[in-house]
Amino acid sequence: MHKHTIDNFQSGLVWFRRDLRLQDQHALFLALKHCAQVYCVFVFDTDILNPLPRQDRRVEFIQASLVNLDEHLKKFTQSSEVRLITLHGSAVQEIPSVAELLEVQAVFTNHDDEPSSLKRDSTIRGKLAAKGVSYFDFKDHVIFERSEVLNQTGKPYGVFTPYKNAWLKKVTELDLQSFDIRPYKAKFATLKPAQLKRLPAQMHGLEDIGFELTNLKELGVHTGIDGGEFLFKDFLKRMDLYNETRDFPSVKGPSYLGVHLRFGTVSIRELARTALERSRAGSAGAAVWLSELIWRDFYAQILHHHPRVVTKAFKPEYDNIQWEDDKAAKKLFAAWCEGQTGFPIVDAAMRQINSSGYMHNRLRMVVASFLVKDLGIDWRWGEAYFAKHLIDFDLSSNNGGWQWASSSGCDAQPYFRIFNPTSQSERFDPKGIFIYRYLPELKGLGLPTLHTPWLAEPMELLGAGLQLGKNYPHPIVDHAKARERTLMRYSVVKATKS
Numbered sequence: 001m002h003k004h005t006i007d008n009f010q011s012g013l014v015w016f017r018r019d020l021r022l023q024d025q026h027a028l029f030l031a032l033k034h035c036a037q038v039y040c041v042f043v044f045d046t047d048i049l050n051p052l053p054r055q056d057r058r059v060e061f062i063q064a065s066l067v068n069l070d071e072h073l074k075k076f077t078q079s080s081e082v083r084l085i086t087l088h089g090s091a092v093q094e095i096p097s098v099a100e101l102l103e104v105q106a107v108f109t110n111h112d113d114e115p116s117s118l119k120r121d122s123t124i125r126g127k128l129a130a131k132g133v134s135y136f137d138f139k140d141h142v143i144f145e146r147s148e149v150l151n152q153t154g155k156p157y158g159v160f161t162p163y164k165n166a167w168l169k170k171v172t173e174l175d176l177q178s179f180d181i182r183p184y185k186a187k188f189a190t191l192k193p194a195q196l197k198r199l200p201a202q203m204h205g206l207e208d209i210g211f212e213l214t215n216l217k218e219l220g221v222h223t224g225i226d227g228g229e230f231l232f233k234d235f236l237k238r239m240d241l242y243n244e245t246r247d248f249p250s251v252k253g254p255s256y257l258g259v260h261l262r263f264g265t266v267s268i269r270e271l272a273r274t275a276l277e278r279s280r281a282g283s284a285g286a287a288v289w290l291s292e293l294i295w296r297d298f299y300a301q302i303l304h305h306h307p308r309v310v311t312k313a314f315k316p317e318y319d320n321i322q323w324e325d326d327k328a329a330k331k332l333f334a335a336w337c338e339g340q341t342g343f344p345i346v347d348a349a350m351r352q353i354n355s356s357g358y359m360h361n362r363l364r365m366v367v368a369s370f371l372v373k374d375l376g377i378d379w380r381w382g383e384a385y386f387a388k389h390l391i392d393f394d395l396s397s398n399n400g401g402w403q404w405a406s407s408s409g410c411d412a413q414p415y416f417r418i419f420n421p422t423s424q425s426e427r428f429d430p431k432g433i434f435i436y437r438y439l440p441e442l443k444g445l446g447l448p449t450l451h452t453p454w455l456a457e458p459m460e461l462l463g464a465g466l467q468l469g470k471n472y473p474h475p476i477v478d479h480a481k482a483r484e485r486t487l488m489r490y491s492v493v494k495a496t497k498s
């Protein structure tokens, strides 16, 4: 697994990014192995942070997770002097300058394959090289990355099932092994007085980087290494049932580990190892959950091989589609964002993301399909909205999910498959538990009309204290007509193909 030839150094710096943990952290492990002294740093990168709103659940998640990482560092080394250094500035400047200040000979970090991150890292690598500092980066975020899983003709897979089969065939114990840092406790460096003077005296709080608290704590979101461990342990009790429960948003079925995978407060190797072992022991739930982790690898390698998907349809002919983008479309989009479409399942889902930064996977598919195929709006608008609001936002999976829903992606659903929001609602929230939770204004409405308030009898509406258009919207679109329009809209795809 360790393909790099790494010299031994007097001192090295580990730059934490989407790997905010101590155990089983590839770059940290190799830095400890190859350096006599290791410093740890995280940069609150202003290039990323400046455009964000001042309240952002992700920034708060990161900050809280760094505090937890620092606590673990102190506990692990049994030293209050060992600390995680946090910096606030552009990483392109901060990393070379802190490397100089600490007089390290090498910087160790883990791959981040988003196009803008690759560009940043290559600039930093160059700046470090100019100062004679080595730069090493490693795979840590996924089990297989880049070109590690290719088809028999040496090309990347564009279809999931053969990719998954190849993934399962390739995976060995070695790929899932943890990087154990226990032997290296004494190698964490403490700062010298002269260095201390030139570094921030303590870790940055949220306000120090210009951000404010969100409702993250109220929501009970578990942060940091401790949070990830808690959620994974909790999920272990229900992993075997995942295949049966995962599609019902009112049921505690999934793991809620997305944000922890995003920021690396859990190890993908530990998760995949556990799922594979249980799946081999016959657990259908574990097998399906492992598949989801493999989807994550799949989309990451798609982004690596086809970085154009960030702005373009994976299947180019889908960029010939004419999306609605006039004033009326903007109004429809605003109604979708606010959870005011008149379709309870869509509205409940949008209110979930708006109030918590999370949305259940089934509902991500439902609302994405609704935006693209009922409202005729470009999937990129929805993708951007999710990117802004999802606490577990990951470029590759989000883009993959949206291109899947809009049929423009690799292995996407066919364009003529159009989710019916009402039947999705009846099927996946049959008792309306999820809808009632997020749409209290519909609490007086019984079943089955809860799924279709526009079909309620006037007396029923009156009894429920509902006035459509007043305290709950009329449906903003007629699904049957929208379906016809979508088939027309997508006909350009057929035309360009033939």
Ligand SMILES: Cc1cc2nc3c(=O)[nH]c(=O)nc-3n(C[C@H](O)[C@H](O)[C@H](O)COP(=O)(O)OP(=O)(O)OC[C@H]3O[C@@H](n4cnc5c(N)ncnc54)[C@H](O)[C@@H]3O)c2cc1C
Residues within 6 Å of the ligand: 246, 254, 255, 256, 257, 258, 259, 261, 292, 293, 295, 296, 299, 359, 360, 361, 362, 364, 365, 368, 386, 390, 392, 393, 394, 395, 397, 398, 399, 400, 401, 402, 405
């Ligand atoms: C339109 C759309 C947008 C999405 N955007 C994102 C995103 O920005 N970030 C993100 O991590 N996932 C995204 N997903 C995938 C999926 O919805 C979430 O990963 C999942 O809901 C997170 O909840 P969980 O951690 O409880 O998942 P679980 O069901 O417990 O799954 C475990 C993990 O597997 C991975 N995973 C699960 N499903 C998928 C999938 N379809 N594709 C890729 N990875 C998957 C995630 O890392 C997830 O945390 C998107 C899906 C759709 C349809």
